[in-house]
Amino acid sequence: MSYSATDGPAPYSTADPTSFGYSTARTRWPIIVTGVVDDLSRAVFQHGPAKSKVEEGCAIIETLQNLKTEILAVTQLCRLADDGSAEITSYNEELVALGQPTWHDSPWLFCECYLFKRISTCFSLSEHWKDYDGFMNQKMSTFKSSQPAVAELAARYKALVSSLEKDDAAVVQAGEEIIFKEIFEICLWGNATDLSLLTNLTYEDIQKLQGSEARKAAETNILVNDLPQVYEKLKRAQGAGTSSRVDIVLDNSGFELYVDLLLAGYLLSSGLAREVVFHPKNIPWFVSDVTPVDFEAIMGVLAHPAIFFGSSRDDSLSEDLSFLSTQMESFRQEGRLSLRTSSFWTLPCGFAALPRADPELFSELRTSQLVIFKGDLNYRKLTGDRAWDPVTPFVQAITARAPSGKVGPQQQQQGEGKAEKVQASSVADLNVLALRTCKADVVVGLLSGRDEELRAATDPQYAALPTGTGGPRKWAWSGKWAVIQFSQAR
Ligand code: F6P
Ligand code: MG
Numbered sequence: 221m222s223y224s225a226t227d228g229p230a231p232y233s234t235a236d237p238t239s240f241g242y243s244t245a246r247t248r249w250p251i252i253v254t255g256v257v258d259d260l261s262r263a264v265f266q267h268g269p270a271k272s273k274v275e276e277g278c279a280i281i282e283t284l285q286n287l288k289t290e291i292l293a294v295t296q297l298c299r300l301a302d303d304g305s306a307e308i309t310s311y312n313e314e315l316v317a318l319g320q321p322t323w324h325d326s327p328w329l330f331c332e333c334y335l336f337k338r339i340s341t342c343f344s345l346s347e348h349w350k351d352y353d354g355f356m357n358q359k360m361s362t363f364k365s366s367q368p369a370v371a372e373l374a375a376r377y378k379a380l381v382s383s384l385e386k387d388d389a390a391v392v393q394a395g396e397e398i399i400f401k402e403i404f405e406i407c408l409w410g411n412a413t414d415l416s417l418l419t420n421l422t423y424e425d426i427q428k429l430q431g432s433e434a435r436k437a438a439e440t441n442i443l444v445n446d447l448p449q450v451y452e453k454l455k456r457a458q459g460a461g462t463s464s465r466v467d468i469v470l471d472n473s474g475f476e477l478y479v480d481l482l483l484a485g486y487l488l489s490s491g492l493a494r495e496v497v498f499h500p501k502n503i504p505w506f507v508s509d510v511t512p513v514d515f516e517a518i519m520g521v522l523a524h525p526a527i528f529f530g531s532s533r534d535d536s537l538s539e540d541l542s543f544l545s546t547q548m549e550s551f552r553q554e555g556r557l558s559l560r561t562s563s564f565w566t567l568p569c570g571f572a573a574l575p576r577a578d579p580e581l582f583s584e585l586r587t588s589q590l591v592i593f594k595g596d597l598n599y600r601k602l603t604g605d606r607a608w609d610p611v612t613p614f615v616q617a618i619t620a621r622a623p624s625g626k627v628g629p630q631q632q633q634q635g636e637g638k639a640e641k642v643q644a645s646s647v648a649d650l651n652v653l654a655l656r657t658c659k660a661d662v663v664v665g666l667l668s669g670r671d672e673e674l675r676a677a678t679d680p681q682y683a684a685l686p687t688g689t690g691g692p693r694k695w696a697w698s699g700k701w702a703v704i705q706f707s708q709a710r
Contacts, residue, residue, distance in 0.1 A: 227620045229607045231327040232661050238692040239661050241328030245291070249323075249335055252507060253288040256339060256354035257281055263352065273348040280349055283342050296320045297334055303344040305503075306563035310577075311337055314568060328660075329605035332506070333568035340503040351513075353504045359514060363474035363521070367529050367537075370478060373406065374540035377482050381489045381547070396490075400451050403486045404704070408655040409438060410479035411471055411595045412699040438702075444614075444665050446706035450590065450653055453708070454492045457589055466493040467588045469565070470500050471595030473514035480594065481518070481548060488551055493589065495556050501565050506597055512559055519548065560584075570604035572620045575645035582645065586709070591650045596659040599703075602647065603662050614665040614705040619648040652707045658696040665705050674701070 234245040264277035290298075297320065299312050311334060315321075323331065343349050363370075380399065457464070466487055468480055480498070487493040500510040521528040522545035525538050551557035564578040575582045585591050593602060603617040663671070671693070675682045678695040685691045695701060 228604055228617070229609075231329060231605050232607060233326065234323065234328050234331055235325040238690070239328060240659075240692075240697045241332075241661070244328070245324055245326075245331065249291050249332075250288050252335075253284055253291070253339070255358065255507075257284045257288070259354045259357055260284070260349075260352070262357075270348075276346050276348050280342050280346060284339070287338060287342070291323045291335075294322050294324045296322050297326065297331065300334075300338060301341055301345060303341045305340075305344065307337065307567050310567050310569070327605070329570070329600055330568045333566070336505050337503075337566065337568070340505075344503075353511065353513065355504050355507050356514070356517075359473045359508055360517065362508075363478070363518070364529060366475040366478075369475065370529075371537045371540070373479065373482060374537060374544060377485065378540045378543045381485065381543075384489050397448070397451050400492075401447050403483055404447055404450075404655065405439070405442070407479045407483040407594075408442070408657065408702055408704060410476040411655065411657045411702075438700075441700060442702050442704060443663075443670065444703045444705055446653070446704055449706050449708075453651070454487075454589060458492055464493070465495045465497060465588045467497045467499060467560075467585055467591045469591065469593045469598055470498055470510040471598060472508040473510040473518065474508065476508075476594070477510050477514065477518050481522075481544070483592075484557060485544065485547055485551070488556055489547070495558075496551075497588075498557070498559050499565065500559055500561060502561050502563055503566055505566055509597075512561065515559060519545070522548065569601075570620070571598075571601045571618070571647045572604060574647055575649075585650050589651060590653055592653045592655060594655055596656055596699075599654050599656040600660055600662055602652070602654060603664055605660070605662050608662060608664045610663050610666040610671040611668050612664045614654070615648055615707045617664040618652060618707060619646050648707060648710050651709045652705075654703065654705045656705075657699040657702045659699050661693050661696060663693070663696055663703065665703065 232239045232241050234241045236242055260277060260281055264274055264281070267273055267277065297315055299315060300308050302308050314330060315334075318326065318330065321327075321331070326334075339354070343352050343354070454466075466484075468484065470477065470480060484493075484496040484498070487496060498510075498515070500512055500515055502511065504511060522541050525541045526535075529537065548557060560581075562578055562581045564574065564581055567573070567577060569577065574585075593599065604620050606617075606620075608617050674695040675691070675693060679691065682691060
């Protein structure tokens, strides 16, 4: 099937000099591959004398270096070697459908997913390094540098949940809706901490983004905020005794996963949800995305913070985190907090393909009160990463016609025969909430004139451009602006 066969404007391309994909492909991808080479070089060196493992590690380093050369030399994308994973066929079929494009002239979304799947196969095809995650050290060390914000939030979370448990009038007075909004906004801005952007941001920049002062200041940078509708929906369900499942399609590990856990804990403690299901990636993805291994690692940090952050004289961090950790572990034991994996999340397609690519996952998500899609990549996939007019309603952008034809292994196994029924379905049949800081070109649902204002304020050359040509949407690349967009299931 061709992923480019759905309705709507053209997808962003790495050939378009006004797109963020253009500089991403030329500058950021080679840096990202170099990061994996450096990490693996250290791991091989540390590994010492096990000869076969060292030799294999060196061979992977060479393969990764060749990959970097391919990107810089602008070769055509080659077929992915079959490592037995579910997504390989979809990638290779799409490569054919796209006519074997080059790194610098390819749909940005497809090509970027291809890059990370390709890095993954360098390891998965090996004997000794199958499960090695070349981004793991980066993910954990950035989390370590988030300690001040982790401590601040752990203390506030404990106080909040303790008041909820006591049915504290203070919570009611403070205004439940204000607290709801604050927790969701903490969860939103947690997405600004993205390692793939570290090629542009310093650790200090990131720490500044995490503090409460920064969050307050950033409120006005939320361009669309549908949280009142979401609050009303969850409250109504709670009042009717029907509050049940909330799904969180995770994005990044480290600090962002930490705030996702706070959100889950708040929803479960307040009774706004009975069950929270997390959706991580099966493989290392877009540098910092959560895998099940990352999830367990962060749970381990919560349980033993002194080992990870180093012991300090002030042991309130340990106490506050141990409160969170105990609570999360008991939710897990009760089956109220769980992980659900699917190879769908690491396919190169937009989410218009969900009903056909993984019908089982789609029908599960249809039972959810709210499916929260975290971050930029999920937003790009929701909207097909297409050059929509920025005033296009969110619901229209996510209702793009599902592609026809074969889209993945699950569909082959379970979807045949159901084709007619699922064809009419779309992600707009889910209760979708996007919590996204903008780090790419696509954006929808803006008020008329807002995009032009932001372009004029952030791009000195904008005023000189001929009317209607637009130029690059630079304001949307830095993670400084955000959208919270909700679409009620049809
Ligand atoms: O724009 C930079 C980028 O790496 C995009 O390629 C990608 O969409 C995004 O950041 C990843 O961000 P997030 O972790 O929020 O999905
Ligand atoms: Mg990510």
